[in-house]
Amino acid sequence: MKTAAAFVLAAANLVAGHATFQSFVIGGKDQGQHFAIQTPANGNNPITDVTSTAMVCNGGKAVTDRVEVASGSSLTFQWHHNDPATVSGDNDEPIAASHKGPVMVYIAPAASNGEGAVWTKIYEDGYTGGKWAVDKFIANKGAITIDLPNLAAGDYIIRPEIIALHEGNRPNGAQFYNGCGNIKVTGSGTATLPSTGVDMTKAYKATDPGVLCNIYSGLTSYEIPGPKVWDGASSGTAPAPTTPSKTAAPVSSSAPSQTATPTVIASPSATPIKEAEPATPTESQAAPAPSSGSGSTLPETFTIEQFISWLKTTTSTRNARRAHPRAFQL
Structure with missing residues (x-):
């Protein structure tokens, strides 16, 4: 009965509980709603067909604006339930609490337009310690913050994604929410993305354990779908200096004082110390x-x-x- 009641509650939130990626936040400053963002063509409605072209950038229109962000620095994606956001009095801001699931972030070269096997996963968070990534997302008021890899300077498309699994117990029940934005990476980073990534229309299967998933069945672990996080994204620190830091040489205890x-x-x-010659010195x-x-x-x-x-x-x-x-x- 408890499981059935949970599904009824999830169904009630089907229309009301959605969310969209709406702005970048850099250095604590919001860059403006929809600035450098490909606004979804279908509003805040979810995607349920993992092979749909909407899996690329949620049908968003390409934009030329870009936000500048330093290589290896933090980048935040701000999501809201409604567009424009009506935070006050909205019980489903930034997303309905029932929409539990993982959060992922992908990136691709801007020149690719996101088409084909060009996407690289640089972040993921699933289910740990009895808490879903979406629970943290709600606690952070719709903010997803990551550390960029030490990418080489250039233009990129970046794509945050949420999978809501409140109806994931049935085929095509999982709900996908994604959005794309344009960034210009600056700084002295040297990491280059893999030459071959994943095609977002082929990244998941409807039968993947992380997609076809009953979250109300006493779940103790969760397998995040899609590719593994790129190992080049494991560090958010700045590149090491080319010249090693110098350290003071140790002072010898026998060195004379100045x-x-x-x-x-x-x-x-x-x-007396004897000389080499003669062997026996005379008086x-x-x-x-x-x-x-x-x-x-x-x-x-x-x-x-x-x-x-x-x-x-x-x-x-x-x-x-x-x-x-x-x-x-x-």
């Missing part, structure tokens, strides 16, 4: 003993200047050339 005091050279340790070849005085001997701790002075003094003797090297301590 404020360090002059280097001090220490005298040799108690055990006369030993380095002068450390001393606290000045002149021909070095103090225990001395500076570079003292060491140079000592060298000059000792070069006059024969043993100066054979003096033991001293340890330099930084």
Whole structure:
């Protein structure tokens, strides 16, 4: 009985509960009703024949206006129940609550006029967590927001779509609502659409599980009809920079400080370092003993200047050339 009552309610909303795509919203600003939009030829009536040419752009007349939107940025499609919209007092604004189903968005090159296998799916939302995409659509007051792929700059036709499944339990009962609009993508995006897409008159079959679907039968999952979302649409971020970001090099703990005091050279340790030759140094070849005085001997701790002075003094003797090297301590 509950299922039958649900179908009766759905039938009552058959005429009253429709919707149409009416404007673009970019950066929070509505671009104007019907601006750059192909207004449907049959009002807000649904399409039930999935092979109809109305599946392309709902019979809308081509327009030359375009809205500019940056590659990779957000784009919103604003829908309303009536045209012109009468939001106040309209219980079916933006669509009747019974019209549950998925939401999808397709895009095609503008030069194609949407004809043939030129459409690429860039967004879809179906049934998750017990909530339909249309439920979110109603909560968002008829707004569908997506992130564009990082498309190369150019002109495109974009097509949002809703499938209402309140009568989807029978063949040709599912109701399709779509509309087309013209966008000019700007920016430095590089992604190009696949060379072959889908023909919207062949994208669905009347027997597809996502089309012939009884939503009142204890549904726990839902298979969105049509092609998969294009993998080039998986990211809404701007293209990565061509030059990697630079990071500061780590500071070595052994690097000298810029404020360090002059280097001090220490005298040799108690055990002198032996020279390569001769193997056993003689007593006369030993380095002068450390001393606290000045002149021909070095103090225990001395500076570079003292060491140079000592060298000059000792070069006059024969043993100066054979003096033991001293340890330099930084």
